[in-house]
Amino acid sequence: MPAGLYLHVPFCRHRCGYCDFPLIAGASGELVARYVAALRVDIARTAALGAPDGRPWPAFSSVFVGGGTPTLLDACDLAGILDLAREVLPVTEDAEISVEANPENVTVDYLSALADAGLGRVSIGAQSFSTRVLDFLERDHSPDLVPRAVDAARRAGIGSVNVDLIYGAPAESAADWHASLEAVLGAGVDHVSCYALTLEPNTPYASRVRRGEQAAPDDDVQAERMAVADEVLSSAGLVRYEVSNWARPGHASRHNAHYWRLGDYLGVGAGAHGHWSGTRWWSVRSPERYAKTVEQGGSPVTGREVLEAGERRMERLLLGLRTIEGVARADVEPLDEGAVGRLASAGLLADEEGRLRLTPSGLPVANAVTLEVAGPAAQDALD
Numbered sequence: 001m002p003a004g005l006y007l008h009v010p011f012c013r014h015r016c017g018y019c020d021f022p023l024i025a026g027a028s029g030e031l032v033a034r035y036v037a038a039l040r041v042d043i044a045r046t047a048a049l050g051a052p053d054g055r056p057w058p059a060f061s062s063v064f065v066g067g068g069t070p071t072l073l074d075a076c077d078l079a080g081i082l083d084l085a086r087e088v089l090p091v092t093e094d095a096e097i098s099v100e101a102n103p104e105n106v107t108v109d110y111l112s113a114l115a116d117a118g119l120g121r122v123s124i125g126a127q128s129f130s131t132r133v134l135d136f137l138e139r140d141h142s143p144d145l146v147p148r149a150v151d152a153a154r155r156a157g158i159g160s161v162n163v164d165l166i167y168g169a170p171a172e173s174a175a176d177w178h179a180s181l182e183a184v185l186g187a188g189v190d191h192v193s194c195y196a197l198t199l200e201p202n203t204p205y206a207s208r209v210r211r212g213e214q215a216a217p218d219d220d221v222q223a224e225r226m227a228v229a230d231e232v233l234s235s236a237g238l239v240r241y242e243v244s245n246w247a248r249p250g251h252a253s254r255h256n257a258h259y260w261r262l263g264d265y266l267g268v269g270a271g272a273h274g275h276w277s278g279t280r281w282w283s284v285r286s287p288e289r290y291a292k293t294v295e296q297g298g299s300p301v302t303g304r305e306v307l308e309a310g311e312r313r314m315e316r317l318l319l320g321l322r323t324i325e326g327v328a329r330a331d332v333e334p335l336d337e338g339a340v341g342r343l344a345s346a347g348l349l350a351d352e353e354g355r356l357r358l359t360p361s362g363l364p365v366a367n368a369v370t371l372e373v374a375g376p377a378a379q380d381a382l383d
Helices: 029-049 074-087 108-116 129-138 146-154 174-186 202-210 219-235 254-260 287-294 310-321 339-347 363-373 376-382
Strands: 003-009 061-066 090-099 120-128 160-167 191-194 239-242 245-247 267-269 273-276 278-285 301-306 349-351 355-358
Touching: 003 029, 003 254, 003 273, 029 074, 029 120, 029 287, 061 074, 061 254, 061 301, 074 090, 090 254, 108 146, 120 146, 129 174, 129 267, 160 174, 160 219, 160 355, 174 191, 174 219, 174 239, 191 219, 219 239, 254 310, 267 278, 278 339, 278 363, 310 363, 310 376, 339 349, 339 363, 355 363
Parallel strands: 003 061, 003 267, 061 090, 090 120, 120 160, 160 191
Antiparallel strands: 191 245, 239 245, 267 273, 273 278, 278 301, 349 355
């Protein structure tokens, strides 16, 4: 099967309080230049080594550049990285090539340069159209920049535009969330991703919650927000295909499907993860250490694990049930059949034609349902 390629650009202008991604804020121009050079070397070296299972690399049907904020790089540097990846790896002619962007740092000229390097999809981090919510999330763009960024992508010839939203911040009202959904639809996008605000350990937001300075997200409120998102976006013609993702026909993320189906993907860059034939690995998180390691001719991979059968089954169930199509029973058995029956009777799980899938009522509690149907053995394997 085709594989996915993930490239990590770990730079942002500043780190938002809820963010736990591997990145550095306010990096010097020297470090950025060193990192770009190291990433290019690492891509070329990894391509030359071949796949982890000893075979040649198969076709890559998607390339995703994430961060951080990849569009903080000069357009020529980012385009050069895309060109190099397509030169040294077997990226298909029709590959989905995506880049994450923030609305404050994209222009028509910038995106046109990336389009010339094969970019066909851009994912814009709007998060909210409420200034109050943006302030809470420590985002430094204004809501009006989002439709401008979408328009810039259209004028640059980008064929697929996604906007990310975050729901459930304590500063957000029900009216704020509904207005954000209407605003993103008004921008004329092809795809919308809606993510619940999470309280990640070791983040400034988590520290403020522990000190009682800010409230934690409310699970019940977030479930309500998810239901509203599905109602508004589905009514506008977008099709929900995963817990957090809605798309117009033909615009579902091909790259993310590699993750949800426990497929093979190659990750290159500081903090990047890869998965191949049941083996997972990850690179050093620090951009400076990553650059130094590559400059010295070493491998930036800092850890790996081989997934046992129970772990693979559990992950396939956990990821597969996030998708609206669900998962084939044969791929995840044995299951706790008593739990399957109880959850089906409760209207949270559908068990039909050899597949398990979550119902609309089950989607907000996807993880809890998964743990219940997996059975003790699979849960132990995941732990």
